Amino acid sequence: MECSNQEEERYYRARKKVEDIKGFYGNLTSYVVVNSGLFILNIITSPGHYWFYWPLLGWGIGVLFHACKVFDLISVFGYDWEERKIKEFMEKENQNQKRDQWQ
CATH class of the missing domain: 1.20.5 (Single alpha-helices involved in coiled-coils or other helix-helix interfaces)
Structure with a gap:
């Protein structure tokens, strides 16, 4: 009986880890797509004034912390x-x- 509980616990932890990794990759994908769009928008609308790097930097810090947590860095x-x-x-x-x- 104890072995079954341990197996269930291991399965739960592995499933949680996979969900965390999946969430990170979703966050990373959104980061790349949205910031690419912001870069293009910035270049088209105001090529002399670069502002796209502010959201890139802010969100990038969040993505970095997310990666550190998910991958135990x-x-x-x-x-x-x-x-x-x-x-x-x-x-x-x-x-x-x-x-x-x-x-």
């Missing part, structure tokens, strides 16, 4: 951190329940 708040925090909170809850039973 910076492990400060990565999957391992989430798992440790979940276990920590579950352990505290167990300790509180045990304490309440003895009182």
Whole structure:
């Protein structure tokens, strides 16, 4: 029975990871398409004044952070951190329940 639960948990985590990666690629695709359009619009409407790089830079920072989270490039708040925090909170809850039973 325990093995089945572990398999289900592994499947859930793998599925979540795939959904996260899929979401990142959707974000990246939107970034490229929209910013390409903004570049073309900028060149057509005001070729002497370049403003397209502001949304390119702002959204690019967001895409970079998204990539760091999805691909665990910076492990400060990565999957391992989430798992440790979940276990920590579950352990505290167990300790509180045990304490309440003895009182």
